[in-house]
Amino acid sequence: MKRWLFWLPLIVFAVLMAVAGSRLLVPPETVVKSALVGKPLPDFALPPIVPGKPGVTRADFATGKPRLLNVFASWCVPCIAEAPQLLKLKAAGARIDAIAIRDTPQAVAAFLQRNGDPYMRIGDDPQSRVQISIGSSGVPETFVIDGQGRIAAQHIGDIREEDVPKLLQALEDAR
């Protein structure tokens, strides 16, 4: 038997350990990205959830101007945390629509009164039907929709202060 063959199992073992060990050092990816980024926003039509604010439909996008589509819920704690950032985005000129997941009119109205209202439209998605159809897996998530109605980018989790310029840039790029 050739001499190097004697060491082969040890080498294979060392390589496997190195691969496993290096993966242990990388924090695991816990978010599920939408596979629809770069593709057209699927067709949908959601009724309004609060009085005085229209619902959201596919036709509201693809109007030539990029928009943000925020997936949120009044029962979601990180959504409270990102509310001030959404107001900053609105103040900077971003047009923001929203989808309320498994929510009620009273709860959404109270949420907006308490945390501010950055939204032009809010659609009622009581059974996450539209949320799932756009590949969103939780709240909050924010989609950048370009002027042609294509999903240009997806932000998963609450928007932090440092994400505001990134999202404004993404809106600029999606023009």
Add this chain to the structure above:
Amino acid sequence: MSLLLALSLAAGTPADLGYSQIPDPAREAQAAALMAELRCLVCQGQSIHDSDVDMAADMRRIVRQKIAAGDTPQSVRAWLVERYGSYVTYDPPFSLATAPLWLAPLLLLAAGLWLARGTLKRRRRA
């Protein structure tokens, strides 16, 4: 809760497919088999068949509604993979990324046979 259920049954409203079966047992069996291999996106170690979170029920409702409407399990799975990638299924399709997973056992078995063959030959000669 039971009163609510009784009321909805009395009113003849269709049952919520997120939490109840499709009336047609053959279709329900198809849906159940598919739901057992779809990943719950919130509780990522569980299938939507096993999980009790709201999001899993929302996914089950979509799966059952589509299958009750005559869609095949393959097309429903493809619909979800189109949105979440093959991560959403516990039975990922054969692709460049999953190829080592399927091929490594065969390669290792072949290597083992080759090693064993060499050893056996030498023993016979000795």
